[in-house]
Amino acid sequence: MTLSETDALDGLRDALGQLRNRESVALRLLESSAKHSFDPDTELDWEAPFEDGKWFWPPELVSLYGTPLWRRMSEEQRLLLSRHEAAALASLGIWFELILMQLLVRHIYDKSATSAHVRYALTEIEDECRHSKMFARVIAHSGTPWYPVSRVHHNLGRLFKTISTTPGSFTATLLGEEVLDWMQRLTFPDERVQPLIRGVTRIHVIEESRHVRYAREELRRQMMTAPRWSQEFTRVSSGEFARVFSVAFVNPEVYTNVGLDRREAVAQVRASAHRREVMQQGAKKLTDFLDDIGVLRGVGRRLWRSSGLLA
DSSP, X not given: OOOOHHHHHTTOEETTEEOOOXXXXXXXXXXXXXXXXXXXXXXXXXXXXXXXXXXXXXXXXXXXXXXHHHHHSOHHHHHHHHHHHHHHHHHXXXXXXXXXXXXXXXXXXXXXXXXXXXXXXXXXXXXXXXXXXXXXXXXXXXXXXXXXXOHHHHHHHHHHHHHOXXXXXXXXXXXXXXXXXXXXXXXXXXXXXXXXXXXXXXHHHHXXXXXXXXXXXXXXXXXXXXXXXXXHHHHHHHHHHHHHHHHHTSOTHHHHHTXXXXXXXXXXXXXXXXXXXXXXXXXXXXXXXXXXXXXXXXXXXXXXXXXXXXX
């Protein structure tokens, strides 16, 4: 007799309780996608000029906020830095979403194309395509450069998406989505911020909430059912990815492009208690979740601590 997925997983529990049925989760997410998806090309006003004196990212989330260098900067230079950091984060988002789309395709390659789980993965890929185009358009509209990650990180991303296991892929997915999601939830209601940026972050937050749910549910499943070697590899690879992510989060070229001394700026950001608190707060929901399902153990936990994302 062949067991259904529900029967096979019956009784499997972790710190968060019993696993949910994969198909029922996907069906709920598909229903939400049908009701709450957006076309940024028509949803946002791309013709409206930027407003004088408004930020492109909340000042408290700008990397240099509260540092001695920040206190010496003029308001105009601070606003300019927020414009470039917003472009750098959009650039990082494109890089990350290109990796994510490839990981999702790999995940569903050998699964039933008629399942709700696969249909939702394809729906998420559609979302990510729109997000990447939206981020590229906002960079171009801002008049800033595109800020690619370093060649080293670019090639590490290529390696990661080639060798990553399924649970490793979903852990990296959550890392890229949840820290930015926390920041964007502070951004889109902030009336100090440019309306276009608020619109972009609002769309991203609404649609990414489904992606986070999908990834969390699948990662829980994988950490309970994957072979022990795969679970351990996930712990180590996710810790290393956290280290790469924390370094790549703000491209240091932004400091040069707004007229700051790059080395001084980078040093002050690394020494900033405020910045460390922001990054740890942004990652806290994720690290609590990863701790509950057994990802933050051993070497992996030490790597997460060295990334600065785990207190």
